[in-house]
Structures are given as C-alpha cells and as structure tokens.
Amino acid sequence: MAAGRSLVIVITGASRGLGAGMAEVYLKQGHKLGLCARSSKPSASFYSESSFDDHLLYQSVDVCDEHAVGSFLDAVVEKFGPIDMWINNAGILDPIQPIRNMSYEDFDRNMQINLGGVFKGTKAYINHVRSQPQSTPLKDATLVNISSGAAQKGYAGWGAYSSGKGAVDRLTESAFLEETEDSSSSNTNFRAYAIAPGVIDTDMQVMIRSSSKEDFPMLDKFISIKEKDSFNSIPFVAKNILELALKEGPQTLPVVQRFPNEK
Known part of the structure; x- marks a missing residue:
C-alpha cells in the first residue's frame, strides 16, 4: 500500500475522545472516513467543517446491533469504495467497582459493547474483505481493535473492563x-492488530480520576499521570496506527501490541 495513497478508513466510537481525535488527524491528511457512534450529534467541532464533506460519512450506529453495523459498512462502501482499514474503537470503562458489588447487568453491558461490538465489527470487515472480486482483491486490508494494557492482567475495580479487553486480544489473534x-482466500495481505494505545487524556481518564480508591485502588497512579502530563497524544497514536496500514506485504509484526510512551 503506497504511503501517498488516500485510504478509506472506518472508525467506530468516533463522536469524541480517541475516535474523534484520530478521525480529525486522518481527515486533515486527506483520507476518506466512515465514522460512527451512538450519538447522532458528534461533539467534536471539526464535524461541522464543510471542507471535509467529500471525505466524511458519519452515522449514528449501535455497534451491538449486527444489522446496523452491516448497513453502515454498506453505506461507507457505496460512498468511498472498498475499506482499507477498520478500527474498532467504540468502548466503555464502567462499571468501576469490585466484582462483589457489580451487578450482572452492568457487567453484561460492558461485555456487549467492548467485546460484542468488536466481534460484530470484526466479522463485518472480514466478510467485506473476503467479498472483493478475485480479479481485484483488497490485498492490503488492516483490522485494528483498540485494546488496553488492562488486557494483560486484571486490575482491582476493572473486572469487567480487563475481562473484555483480554478477550479482544484473543479474538483478534484468532481472526488473524x-x-x-x-x-x-485471495486476500493474502490481511493484517489484524489489537492495539493498547497507552494512556490518553480523554473523557475516560476523567471518569477514572473521579472514581474512589475504594472502587479503584490504583487511583493515585492515574492522578499522577495527569499531574505529570505523561499521556500519549492522539496524533501520536493515530500516526502509529496508520503506519500499520501503510506497511506493504504480509503481516510480520505481532498481533497484540502496546504502543510505547511518547514522552
């Protein structure tokens, strides 16, 4: 995939936070973006810039709804053509509390979004890649599932979040x-990555810092990260993810990756 080529990129959970930030970076680079989130009105200001209209499709989509995800994919393909990279970014952190106090309903909601939503997006994209004509296969197709350092081990207070992200890593390895x-399959250059992007100062971090030490004993660590401004920036994460899609040939890098600290 040539470095100067304009890519067709899908990002779920793109109304705010990391998803919206990556979208803005890629739009300014000239890529074509299919974006979705539950919100019908994205909070990020760049969505109102008319200069992006020809390169942007945004829809309100529940990633837990397989039919809705499929319809969204079809709309992106109709406007832009085959999708070069699909980023499953939609996810939630809550509930932040000990398992002994957690309701099954809250746990299940986390699993439906963080694992079920990723499964539906992954399945839809794989079938899209496989559906390309034998004469013109989408040889360089990149799936990126946003994971977390919490996928590597459990954290007190993050029983649901750690479980879901760990499962995302295994799902991505299986897909690859x-x-x-x-x-x-004629798509010999299908790549799949589960990416832990590092700590980024989004609304999710605000939620972490507003929790209690009783529910989340590691609270002080994240307060310290804020005080020291030791975050990875969204442009840094976006650049590293894009580089994965721009690599030519079969995947040689590990499926599960954790980005280094930027600072």
Whole structure:
C-alpha cells in the first residue's frame, strides 16, 4: 500500500475522545472516513467543517446491533469504495467497582459493547474483505481493535473492563490466524492488530480520576499521570496506527501490541 495513497478508513466510537481525535488527524491528511457512534450529534467541532464533506460519512450506529453495523459498512462502501482499514474503537470503562458489588447487568453491558461490538465489527470487515472480486482483491486490508494494557492482567475495580479487553486480544489473534491460514482466500495481505494505545487524556481518564480508591485502588497512579502530563497524544497514536496500514506485504509484526510512551 503506497504511503501517498488516500485510504478509506472506518472508525467506530468516533463522536469524541480517541475516535474523534484520530478521525480529525486522518481527515486533515486527506483520507476518506466512515465514522460512527451512538450519538447522532458528534461533539467534536471539526464535524461541522464543510471542507471535509467529500471525505466524511458519519452515522449514528449501535455497534451491538449486527444489522446496523452491516448497513453502515454498506453505506461507507457505496460512498468511498472498498475499506482499507477498520478500527474498532467504540468502548466503555464502567462499571468501576469490585466484582462483589457489580451487578450482572452492568457487567453484561460492558461485555456487549467492548467485546460484542468488536466481534460484530470484526466479522463485518472480514466478510467485506473476503467479498472483493478475485480479479481485484483488497490485498492490503488492516483490522485494528483498540485494546488496553488492562488486557494483560486484571486490575482491582476493572473486572469487567480487563475481562473484555483480554478477550479482544484473543479474538483478534484468532481472526488473524483464520484469515491468513485459509488457502481459499485471495486476500493474502490481511493484517489484524489489537492495539493498547497507552494512556490518553480523554473523557475516560476523567471518569477514572473521579472514581474512589475504594472502587479503584490504583487511583493515585492515574492522578499522577495527569499531574505529570505523561499521556500519549492522539496524533501520536493515530500516526502509529496508520503506519500499520501503510506497511506493504504480509503481516510480520505481532498481533497484540502496546504502543510505547511518547514522552
């Protein structure tokens, strides 16, 4: 995939935070963006800039609804053509509390979004890649599932979040093996990554810092990160993710990756 090429990129959970930030970076670079979130009115100001209209499609989509995800994918393809990179970014942090106090309903909601939503997006994108004509296969297709350092081990107070992100890592590894080891597929350069982007100062961090030490014993660590401004910036994360899509040839990097600290 040539570095100067304009890519078609999908980002879920793109109304604010990391998703909106990556979208703004990629739009300013000239890429074509299919964006979705539950919100019908994105909070990010760049969505109102008419200069992006030809490169932007935004829809209100519940990533837990498989039909809605499929319809959104179809709309992106109709406007821009085949999708080069699909980023499953939509996710939630809550509930932040010990498992003994957590309701099953809250746990299940986290799983439906953080794991179920990623599953539906992953499945939709894989089938899109496989549906390309044999004569013109989408050879450089990149799936990115946003994971977390919390996928590597459990954290007190993050029982739901850590469980879901750990499952996302395993789901992504399975998808990569299935698609690259299937001799019936012509898409030999399918890549799949579960990316822990590092700590980014978004609304999710505000939620963490507003929790209690009783519910989240590691609270002081995240307050310290804020005080020291030790965050990874959104442009840094966006750049590193885009580089994965711009690499030519079969995937040689690990499926599960954690980005380094920017500072």
